[in-house]
Each structure stands twice: as C-alpha cells, then as structure tokens.
Amino acid sequence: MTEPVRLAKRLAEMLACSRREAEQYIEGGFVTVDGVVVEEPQFRVQNQAIALSPDASLLALTPVTILLHKPAGYEASDTPGANPASAGKTAAQLLTAANHASDDRSGIRPLKKHFSSSELLTPLATAASGLVVFSGDWRVARKLREDARVLEHEVVVEVSGEIKPGGLERLNRIDHGFTYRGALLPPAKVSWQSETRLRFALKGEVPGQIAYMCDSVGLKIEAMKRLRVGRMPLSQLQPGQWRYLMPYERF
Numbered sequence: 043m044t045e046p047v048r049l050a051k052r053l054a055e056m057l058a059c060s061r062r063e064a065e066q067y068i069e070g071g072f073v074t075v076d077g078v079v080v081e082e083p084q085f086r087v088q089n090q091a092i093a094l095s096p097d098a099s100l101l102a103l104t105p106v107t108i109l110l111h112k113p114a115g116y117e118a119s120d121t122p123g124a125n126p127a128s129a130g131k132t133a134a135q136l137l138t139a140a141n142h143a144s145d146d147r148s149g150i151r152p153l154k155k156h157f158s159s160s161e162l163l164t165p166l167a168t169a170a171s172g173l174v175v176f177s178g179d180w181r182v183a184r185k186l187r188e189d190a191r192v193l194e195h196e197v198v199v200e201v202s203g204e205i206k207p208g209g210l211e212r213l214n215r216i217d218h219g220f221t222y223r224g225a226l227l228p229p230a231k232v233s234w235q236s237e238t239r240l241r242f243a244l245k246g247e248v249p250g251q252i253a254y255m256c257d258s259v260g261l262k263i264e265a266m267k268r269l270r271v272g273r274m275p276l277s278q279l280q281p282g283q284w285r286y287l288m289p290y291e292r293f
Contacts, residue, residue: 050083069155072098081154105179106156107287111279112174118166141283148286164271167249172268173276191246196270199240201261209259222251
C-alpha cells in the first residue's frame with residue numbers, strides 16, 4: 043500500500059503538468075477516481091484508477107448565476123449568522139447537485155466550483171420564501187448592486203389583523219411616504235389579492251421594510267414570498283430547488 047497523496051499531485055505526475063493545471067482539471071469536473079467524478083484537488087488517493095476526460099480543458103470556468111427558491115426558515119443575509127432563528131440553515135447550503143431543478147434548460151453541468159464562487163446578491167428575510175440570486179459573474183453582481191434602488195421586486199404577503207382606515211393609500215404613499223432606517227422609501231404599488239393577501243411591487247427593497255410598512259397600518263405578516271426580481275420571475279421553481287440563469291435572461 044502506498045501512502046495517500048493529494049489527487050492534484052498524483053494527476054500532475056501522471057500528465058507531467060503543473061499542480062495548478064491539475065487543480066483546474068479537477069475543479070472543472072474532468073477527473074474521475076475509480077469511475078467517480080471528484081472535484082476536490084485535496085482528495086486523497088492511493089492505488090485507485092485515475093482518469094482524465096477526453097473533453098478536459100484548461101480554459102477558465104465561465105461564471106454562472108444561480109436562481110434559488112429559498113424556503114422559509116433558511117437564512118439569506120449578506121451578514122451570515124445574523125439571524126439565530128435560522129438555526130444554522132442557510133440558503134447557500136441548498137446549492138448542491140441534488141437540488142438542481144430537473145427542468146433546467148441551460149445545459150450547464152453543475153460543478154461545486156459554481157457554488158463556492160457564487161455570492162448572495164439579493165438578501166431575503168429568514169422567515170420569507172421566494173427568489174434569491176447567487177452569482178459569480180461580476181457583470182450580474184454590478185447590475186444588481188448598482189441598480190438596487192431602481193430594481194423592482196414583486197412580493198406577496200399573507201397578513202392578519204384589520205387594516206387601519208386609509209391604510210392601503212398609506213402603503214401606496216398617496217398622501218405621504220415612509221421613512222425606514224433613516225431613509226425615505228421610494229413609492230410602492232400595493233394591492234389586495236384576496237382578503238388576506240397583499241401584493242407589493244417596490245423598488246430598492248430592504249430586508250424588514252415590508253414588515254415595517256404592514257405593522258404601521260395595523261397588519262401582521264403571517265407569510266411572505268418574493269415572486270420576482272427585476273424582470274426575472276420565480277416561475278415554476280420549486281422550494282429548495284435552483285437553476286442556472288439562461289444566457290438570454292436579463293434582470
């Protein structure tokens with residue numbers, strides 16, 4: 043028996059290439075160990091059969107954007123660990139091959155590198171569900187950050203309680219606006235979908251904002267779901283599942 047060594051080192055010896063090139067092959071999903079794809083360069087091997095795919099390439103991985111349907115109870119904050127109520131469950135933990143939507147038409151092969159190099163761009167309250175966006179593409183990140191104040195989010199909210207007189211007009215800021223966290227919020231479009239459901243279409247959504255607005259007119263939020271970010275809808279994506287953004291899709 044030989045001593046276990048890192049897969050990247052063994053592959054570099056096999057191919058007479060640099061250690062970094064071996065790591066690129068492995069992270070690109072082009073290397074198998076006993077017929078099973080291994081994407082971790084530090085994976086320890088001994089006498090197993092190691093093979094490189096004929097399609098292997100050293101070209102840099104194309105950055106991807108991931109759309110996830112976050113279930114309620116999972117933290118999706120830009121300050122991880124900020125909400126103890128999530129009990130350690132984060133939206134990022136759902137980014138696994140097992141949760142890849144079966145109807146994803148992108149044709150992109152899921153890689154662990156896609157998950158580890160993507161950052162959360164659209165925070166969402168732990169108690170809420172709906173669309174959140176992760177991306178490793180600097181162009182998408184810049185778009186969502188620079189246009190954050192003008193990008194419209196559509197959210198449906200289940201509420202309880204009795205709305206105050208003029209409450210709907212107040213939510214729509216017909217008479218005067220809301221100040222939240224020291225800033226005047228831009229106008230929103232709010233309408234009843236049923237006796238207990240409100241639809242919000244608002245720009246520059248801030249976590250906690252909708253709960254604050256509802257509370258100010260006598261309503262308590264029972265459930266909240268984000269349906270759309272800009273032009274990108276949640277559509278038929280199931281809770282806990284994710285898909286890749288298609289090349290022609292834009293926020």
